[in-house]
Amino acid sequence: MSGAIGGAEVHGFRGAAAQLPRSRVLGRPIRVAPPAAARPGGASAGSIRAVSAPAKKDASEVKRSKVEIIKEKSNFLRYPLNEELVSEAPNINESAVQLIKFHGSYQQTDRDVRGQKNYSFMLRTKNPCGKVPNQLYLAMDTLADEFGIGTLRLTTRQTFQLHGVLKKNLKTVLSTVIKNMGSTLGACGDLNRNVLAPAAPFVKKDILFAQQTAENIAALLTPQSGAYYDLWVDGEKIMSAEEPPEVTKARNDNSHGTNFPDSPEPIYGTQYLPRKFKVAVTAAGDNSVDILTNDIGVVVVSDDAGEPIGFNIYVGGGMGRTHRVETTFPRLADPLGYVPKEDILYAIKAIVVTQRENGRRDDRKYSRMKYLIDRWGIDRFRAEVEKYYGKKFESFRPLPEWQFNSYLGWQEQGDGKLFYGVHVDNGRVGGQAKKTLREIIEKYNLDVSITPNQNLILCGIDQAWREPITTALAQAGLLVRFPTSIFPLGLK
DSSP: OOOOOOEETTTTEEOOOGGBBBEEEEEEBBBBOOOOGSTOOOOOOOOOOOOOOOOOGGGGGGGOHHHHHHHHTTTTTTTTTTHHHTSOOOOOOOHHHEEEEHHTTEEEEOOOOOSSOOOEEEOOOOGGGEEEEEHHHHHHHHHHHHHHSOOEEEETTEEEEEEOOOOGHHHHHHHHHHHTOOOOSSSSSBBBOOOOOEEEEEOOHHHHHHHHHHHHHHHHHHHHSHHHHHHSSTOOOOHHHHHHHHHHHHHHHOOOSOSSTOOSTTTTTTTTOOOOOOOEETTTOOTOOOOGGSSEEEEEEEEESSOOOEEEEEEOOOOOOOOOOOTTOOOOEEEEEEEEEGGGGHEEEEEEEEHHHHOOOSEEEGOOOOHHHHHOHHHHHHHHHHHHHHOOOBBOOOOOBBBHHHHHHHEOOOOSSSSEEEEGGGGGGOOHHHHHHHHHHHHHHHHHEEEEEEOOOEEOOOOHHHHHHHHHHHTTTTTOOSSOOOOOTTBO
């Protein structure tokens, strides 16, 4: 299904105000932009401005929040975090608190203990597509018992959270994650967070292409300064998969003024982004990632033979708002345009740079990209992105109706093997369920995937293992016994 941007429907999305979905958390209408023609000075629907060179703003004229100053003085996320980590205190100071977020951690206090502050840290991993290799899952399970509170938390961005880590154990825990094929770099902070993609290990061209694209985008937008490895593994070179050459080429390309030349952070610079940034990639028709709730939503477009040929891109989604501040709001993403598959990294980079250069840095309540697009309108935003992209966006390609599948229970992967989607209450893995899952994953050497619904998929299961795994899951109360399909947010 297709329709006009800003009208009642766009490729299966309901856009009329009377039909707006309500936020799952807030019970409030979700913001959807009006047609460009309805905005003061807006262009007519579908018009695109000519591409021109981007103009750099005078940074001296911009007011900045305290966090912006901390980032600028940090020597690319090092200082004063490096000093605070070696102090005898059980906590770190406010500047270090802001910086450690970029390294994947939040400082917390125990709210159940009154009269004193018991400090601990939450760690969040970075798992593009929710993919977790066997080695990393077992390491996280062990770390939860030895240094955490004995449970693992699966998040809506397909990552792990490990709670209750003491400051004195931070380096041990993070270095263990890094040395077991994991990372926490960029899981929090003012940069690109974990990139979502369908978690199911289907051997299908569009799913595999979506997952590979998500991994490439994650690599493109990963911080480059080396501070993360300096702090947590003493600068040690950790063996990892070699970065695809197209990612390196796109990151280093400065033909349209996107980069900071000679900077350790060619895309982010000293200031990184104004606020957190969320990207999701999916195959056409699969909305397991809630595509419209992200800063950037990328949808694989395939030809009649099923070969991926490009991407439709949405921009400006986000479900957050500030309590009792009515000028903040949740918002669904707008259609931006279509790009050929070979251009996707350059288009993503151009969008990120547009937010980097124009997102508000004076008031963090309004720093997300959705507020920039709401203020400018999609046509002005598109024209600005095109300056950094160097091309005009093409018209959206038709998409099929969206569907949601939680991928629970037994399903075939398409390569002769099976996967099993385990429902995890509130994403908390603990007790007998945690023990049973570890036994299964360890015994059968399984990789796993985390879903955006905070569930866990056991991947690559031989047909002969189905019966014993079913028995073990049943004994732990982990067999799925309810329908798996519901309408996703904003789509029907």
